[in-house]
Amino acid sequence: MGSANGFTGLQVKKPLFSFGVISDVQYADIPDGRSFLGVPRYYRHSILVLQRAVKQWNLLNNLSFAINFGDIADGFCPKDRSMETVCKVVNEFKKFRCPVYHMIGNHCLYNLPRSELLPLLKIQRGDGCAYYDFCPVPGYRFVVLDGYDISAIGWPPGHPKTKQAMQLLQVKNPNTDKNSPVGLQGLDRRFLMFNGAVGEEQLQWLDGVLQEATSLKQKVVVCCHLPLDPGASTEEALLWNFDEVMEVIHHYNCVKVCLSGHDHKGGHSIDSRGIHHKVFEAALECPPGTDAFGYVDVYDDRLLLFGTGRLESCDLYFTH
Numbered sequence: 001m002g003s004a005n006g007f008t009g010l011q012v013k014k015p016l017f018s019f020g021v022i023s024d025v026q027y028a029d030i031p032d033g034r035s036f037l038g039v040p041r042y043y044r045h046s047i048l049v050l051q052r053a054v055k056q057w058n059l060l061n062n063l064s065f066a067i068n069f070g071d072i073a074d075g076f077c078p079k080d081r082s083m084e085t086v087c088k089v090v091n092e093f094k095k096f097r098c099p100v101y102h103m104i105g106n107h108c109l110y111n112l113p114r115s116e117l118l119p120l121l122k123i124q125r126g127d128g129c130a131y132y133d134f135c136p137v138p139g140y141r142f143v144v145l146d147g148y149d150i151s152a153i154g155w156p157p158g159h160p161k162t163k164q165a166m167q168l169l170q171v172k173n174p175n176t177d178k179n180s181p182v183g184l185q186g187l188d189r190r191f192l193m194f195n196g197a198v199g200e201e202q203l204q205w206l207d208g209v210l211q212e213a214t215s216l217k218q219k220v221v222v223c224c225h226l227p228l229d230p231g232a233s234t235e236e237a238l239l240w241n242f243d244e245v246m247e248v249i250h251h252y253n254c255v256k257v258c259l260s261g262h263d264h265k266g267g268h269s270i271d272s273r274g275i276h277h278k279v280f281e282a283a284l285e286c287p288p289g290t291d292a293f294g295y296v297d298v299y300d301d302r303l304l305l306f307g308t309g310r311l312e313s314c315d316l317y318f319t320h
């Protein structure tokens with residue numbers, strides 16, 4: 001049996017399908033810098049990581065699609081170069097021979113408004129939201145959440161969703177700089193302007209999708225730029241209403257794995273109901289010559305993640 005951890009048995013079973021993964025490319029044509037916490041960021045090198053990812057995915061020749069977990073261009077990109085920068089990264093993804101499913105992150109929204117960003121990423125719902133689902137095979141469904149549905153970034157200033165987000169931040173974060181977690185305790189440290197929430201309509205949509213998946217006996221993989229479990233992520237990176245989303249997910253047995261980005265160091269946990277949460281290591285934080293991308297082999301009872309470089313391989317065996 002195959003294993004992402006390098007252990008192999010006698011029988012090699014073919015996966016049902018496979019897909020590529022990469023997160024937080026955050027490319028910009030600017031000198032290297034550091035995160036707020038001092039972690040080095042290699043803005044020009046990150047697109048080389050993406051190029052090597054696409055090369056690997058094409059060479060493998062057995063992937064059905066790839067998923068980009070968001071933040072394709074960095075917020076420090078000069079605003080008059082945002083469009084060309086986002087297009088440059090999207091064009092690298094287009095060199096992959098199969099479909100690429102994108103999701104939006106905070107840095108995407110620092111660069112472009114939703115009205116310009118979503119058509120480039122081929123997310124075309126028509127209402128400005130960026131959640132959707134797809135079925136690569138009849139037995140599996142992927143749900144892509146819009147973690148910035150309720151957000152202080154990305155919607156126009158007077159938009160009801162901007163107002164809702166600002167009201168929540170006003171209550172939850174007393175700091176003048178709403179990106180600062182200073183003084184916030186424990187899980188409350190997630191109430192930062194660079195995070196967001198899944199809105200009521202999207203929660204109802206998620207509930208409907210999981211109900212349908214259950215009746216069709218489909219296994220579900222939930223994808224979101226923002227992590228959904230405190231065990232897999234720092235508190236500062238969590239979706240504001242991760243608890244409400246997980247309440248919907250835990251109502252059903254169909255969700256086996258949740259995948260995300262945003263917390264650049266990566267992480268893994270198994271939550272109280274046995275669901276795996278994997279946070280992908282960021283392409284942006286790979287020192288020159290190193291990588292962070294991978295691919296996933298999907299079976300009936302597990303996902304095997306094969307990471308390259310800083311993206312850690314792991315076996316995600318379903319517990320139910």
Ligand SMILES: Nc1ccn([C@@H]2O[C@H](COP(=O)(O)OP(=O)(O)OC[C@H](O)CO)[C@@H](O)[C@H]2O)c(=O)n1
Pocket residue numbers: 035036037071106107177179180181194234236237262263264
């Ligand atoms: N403790 C912090 C962290 C960040 N900021 C400021 O918030 C803005 C966005 O931060 P940034 O690190 O660029 O966001 P990423 O999406 O790249 O990374 C995700 C986080 O690391 C998750 O933990 C930026 O203006 C920062 O300076 C802050 O004020 N205080």
